[in-house]
Amino acid sequence: MSVRHCVALAAALSLGACATVTRGANETWTVETSPSGAQVRTSNGFRCEQTPCAFKMPRKSQFTVDITKPGYKPWRGQVTHHVSGPGGVAMAGNVIVGGLIGIGVDANTGAMLDLDPNPLVVRLEPAPLPPIIE
Template structure:
């Protein structure tokens, strides 16, 4: 069979399709900035029981591989309770590059591997003191933290809805934000219940 440029192009396209294409369009890793209030903590990022990155001390930015699995961020600092938060992975949808270079096969591989997913680019964790001088200080600290967490969730949901163009996609994003916010409030309430008072 005579040499054909169209056959060569077809083979090249098939090769790209089989390898997946998210690396061409969005990259297979991303940066995540971890902050704590106050700064100076050591934070370990774990996914499926394996450490993927360490920030020591905060604030700091690290590179993590994209995945469809969540990352748990665990932070510790002297004088504060250990605290944690979850970075949920969000599906980014089909990109132009996936269609042009990877076709349906490339998209399927990227979606299955998590390469088309992305984590939030920044996360802030509130560090809770080991103890408080009195009940009033403790209660004020936690109630203020809960109020801020709920306000952030409401603001994020409002922003999503204001930019909504796809009802199903918006519902998923709203659910993700609300679940994350509820988890943060639940953790704060748990820490409130176990916080020590010096007196």
């Protein structure tokens, strides 16, 4: 086998699990609120005491987010995931090269996914004032 063939074979084999290698299994997920300074808790155990904040999350996560701040209505929402453009391209690289192992690894790690929404931007609504009793 020539050097050129060896290099081509090594390059083809290195494409297995493309998304896992190039993107990783985790993603930085960011929360921003207006006004800032809110608490964030997620159903998968992450929390921060003051927004803005960022977390290193598994790309294949799906979770509920609760945001609270004194004087404002609590906010609850969902974060899910979808196949991203770069993740889909990397997965396609596995298919083209025939990397069944790479496809399995990428599917297991979720490396071809992106969290949605990211960043999560929430405008908090002021809580109603209690009635004045005279």
